[in-house]
Amino acid sequence: MEPFSLICTVLGTVASVVAIVSFTNDHSKKPKEEREFLILHFNSTRSLSLSITEKLENYCKKYNAFNDPMFEGTTFKQYILLLKKSQETNLSKEILGNMLSISPTKPMIDSMVKSLDNQFNELLKIDTWLESKLIIEKYT
Template identity: 30%
Template sequence: MEITGLIVGIIGVIVAIATYNRQFNQPPPVFEEPEPIAEKNNLKVHFQMTKKLSLEVQNLIQKHIDKGNANRMMFEGITFQQYLNMQKAEFDKCFSDELYNNIDLLPYSKQNIESMLNSINGQFGALQQMKYQMELL
């Protein structure tokens, strides 16, 4: 009888340890974050608005150049023509259709999208100021 009690006691301790390990020593479940569709759509809208504004600024600069101001200084050390060339190169690099299409294809997180949106908003603000300056010329 003592051996049976000892065996039952050992089995009880093993079951208790296994139950404790299953309940308390497992990592919490990891839930996959849903795809940030609304955030991606918002980013795409801001991307297109900034792209359109960049083209408007380039057009205003080109009109100023067409009036014979290509070699005049726009800023210290940079002419209107040089600035326009720089703007066009940046436009091709930052606002290509390939980049726009990748917004839907790549698995961006909400944090990535927020960072990209902050960058685009900064560019939009700078372009808005440039547009106002060009309209005043």
């Protein structure tokens, strides 16, 4: 075998190995930082949801408001039940464990984080509304 052919073969083999390793790292490797960010987002959303549920229950007990309308067509009791159902089906520790057990890829993690962001923002609106309601009740 000529030296030129041998060098080309070796370089081609090295380039192929580098390309395979690079592709594997980019597409197969599960991103550690994104995974940790997902866990943080999940736990923050879960914590906020549980906090709101507790505040709503305390408010309803204090003012006997379980059957009062919270929003048009929804009572406080109905909304509390919806939150609890959502916590069981979407925000339980079991769900987090299941999500992580499938070793999600970066695009999957990004999608989950976006969904959690939306949930968190909606919960934050409810929390702000509830806090303002509690302040008003305190001074009336």
